[in-house]
Amino acid sequence: MLESDSNFALQAHNLNIFYGDFRAVKDVNLSIERKKVTAIIGPSGCGKSTVLRSFNRMNELVPTARSEGQVLFMGQDIYDRQVDPVEVRRRIGMVFQKPNPFTKSIYENVAWGAKLNGFKAGIGKPNMDEWVEYCLRKAALWDEVKDKLKQSGLSLSGGQQQRLCIARTLAVSPEVILMDEPASALDPIATLKIEELMRELAEEYTIIVVTHNMQQAARVSDFTAFFSMNGDRAGFLVEYGNTNQIFTIPQNKMTEDYVTGRFG
Amino acid sequence: MTRERFDRQLQMLLDQVLVLGSMVEQSVLDSLGALKRRDLAAAHRIYEQDQKVNEKRYSIESGCVTLIATQQPMARDVRFLAAILEIITELERIGDYAKGISKINLLLSEETLDPFILIDLQQMAKLGLDMLRRSLDAFVAGDEKVAREIPDEDDAVDELYNQIYLKLVQQMIAEPETIDRANHMMWAAHNLERMADRVTNICERIVYVATGEMRELDTSEGYEAGLN
Numbered sequence: 001m002l003e004s005d006s007n008f009a010l011q012a013h014n015l016n017i018f019y020g021d022f023r024a025v026k027d028v029n030l031s032i033e034r035k036k037v038t039a040i041i042g043p044s045g046c047g048k049s050t051v052l053r054s055f056n057r058m059n060e061l062v063p064t065a066r067s068e069g070q071v072l073f074m075g076q077d078i079y080d081r082q083v084d085p086v087e088v089r090r091r092i093g094m095v096f097q098k099p100n101p102f103t104k105s106i107y108e109n110v111a112w113g114a115k116l117n118g119f120k121a122g123i124g125k126p127n128m129d130e131w132v133e134y135c136l137r138k139a140a141l142w143d144e145v146k147d148k149l150k151q152s153g154l155s156l157s158g159g160q161q162q163r164l165c166i167a168r169t170l171a172v173s174p175e176v177i178l179m180d181e182p183a184s185a186l187d188p189i190a191t192l193k194i195e196e197l198m199r200e201l202a203e204e205y206t207i208i209v210v211t212h213n214m215q216q217a218a219r220v221s222d223f224t225a226f227f228s229m230n231g232d233r234a235g236f237l238v239e240y241g242n243t244n245q246i247f248t249i250p251q252n253k254m255t256e257d258y259v260t261g262r263f264g
Numbered sequence: 265m266t267r268e269r270f271d272r273q274l275q276m277l278l279d280q281v282l283v284l285g286s287m288v289e290q291s292v293l294d295s296l297g298a299l300k301r302r303d304l305a306a307a308h309r310i311y312e313q314d315q316k317v318n319e320k321r322y323s324i325e326s327g328c329v330t331l332i333a334t335q336q337p338m339a340r341d342v343r344f345l346a347a348i349l350e351i352i353t354e355l356e357r358i359g360d361y362a363k364g365i366s367k368i369n370l371l372l373s374e375e376t377l378d379p380f381i382l383i384d385l386q387q388m389a390k391l392g393l394d395m396l397r398r399s400l401d402a403f404v405a406g407d408e409k410v411a412r413e414i415p416d417e418d419d420a421v422d423e424l425y426n427q428i429y430l431k432l433v434q435q436m437i438a439e440p441e442t443i444d445r446a447n448h449m450m451w452a453a454h455n456l457e458r459m460a461d462r463v464t465n466i467c468e469r470i471v472y473v474a475t476g477e478m479r480e481l482d483t484s485e486g487y488e489a490g491l492n
Contacts, residue, residue, distance in 0.1 A: 247338045249475075260337070260339050260340060
């Protein structure tokens with residue numbers, strides 16, 4: 001896959017996504033800035049998660065799903081025939097709504113994906129222990145688990161499990177991390193930890209987060225994309241801009257109505 | 265997902281801003297009436313009225329903070345609440361100008377005042393209060409156009425202020441024993457001149473609520489505009 005100097009990590013061009021005959025998302029044009037947090041907000045059913053999943057070809061796992069248009073990653077269309085979806089998903093990782101650690105030890109949760117992706121220790125490179133520690137530190141979990149790395153990942157609290165999943169995602173050295181409602185199953189304190197972590201991760205990674213929680217989008221993101229839908233129920237991008245602008249001076253009436261809670 | 269309760273709370277705050285506006289308007293009128301009549305008891309009462317103005321302002325401020333904390337206002341709602349916080353500060357300051365005029369009244373005690381200066385002061389107050397009333401109407405209506413027009417009327421207030429200033433300076437030169445009194449009258453005029461400036465600030469907030477634009481609406485150019 002090509003490298004690119006573009007300021008954009010991902011760019012959707014005239015993206016349309018269908019489930020069978022139903023067009024779920026229409027004509028999306030959206031450029032995601034590198035090493036920033038971009039939030040995708042909008043009412044239920046507006047295609048937020050569908051768009052997010054299209055950014056690393058996760059939609060392909062749904063049998064009836066297909067897409068038209070382009071999704072460029074570092075300038076290259078990830079739907080191009082030569083492009084390996086496994087490689088796409090390594091470089092564009094994903095964290096889900098419900099923490100889903102493997103039924104393995106904390107250590108193995110992080111090490112496993114790295115091994116599968118051909119992690120090799122070498123001169124001047126970290127060994128696996130160092131790498132696991134690095135990823136757990138990056139995910140702000142190390143101090144809480146360093147004395148129990150052999151315990152099951154499932155023994156952790158919900159918030160810790162979610163940070164473990166983030167560490168697992170980091171272990172394969174992605175460039176982009178997609179997060180689908182990453183804190184909606186967590187309590188407020190665990191939620192704030194995830195939000196803090198997102199800000200820290202944005203120094204190195206591009207983060208795209210789908211959230212129902214507008215305050216979370218306002219707190220955590222640099223840019224916000226607001227999606228909605230009309231009578232045909234196909235989601236579309238209504239407005240994209242600086243998060244400050246979207247939440248204080250939105251340009252579109254639909255955005256205004258949604259962020260002020262006068263929607264529907 | 266409509267927000268009827270929140271909308272009602274916003275409307276209640278707006279109503280309270282209008283109450284505060286009419287309270288300070290009354291204070292300004294009373295302070296000038298008392299000055300004209302040399303009514304020292306009335307001047308004292310304006311001090312008491314100012315306490316009520318301050319209390320009202322704090323109560324509105326507290327209401328805004330509560331809504332910000334509990335309702336997570338966004339977009340126009342947050343601009344509206346931010347504007348209220350600014351506008352009530354401007355109104356409270358106008359109330360302070362009325363109190364300042366009452367203080368001058370008390371300091372001047374038994375002295376007789378120049379009736380022509382008093383007429384000019386009343387004219388300044390009339391213009392300024394008219395600007396104030398219409399600015400608050402524009403706030404209620406969200407009328408950005410009117411809010412942009414009102415500050416231009418400040419020129420007429422400045423003009424009156426300049427007239428009073430010249431008259432008083434001439435008076436001081438001709439009759440140096442009137443310097444103390446003239447100086448106090450100058451302060452009364454200055455307070456009324458500042459009142460109109462505060463209205464301009466209110467108008468800026470109305471434009472901000474409507475457009476998100478934060479910009480000065482003051483049209484006068486440079487320091488000499490208010491002084492020549």
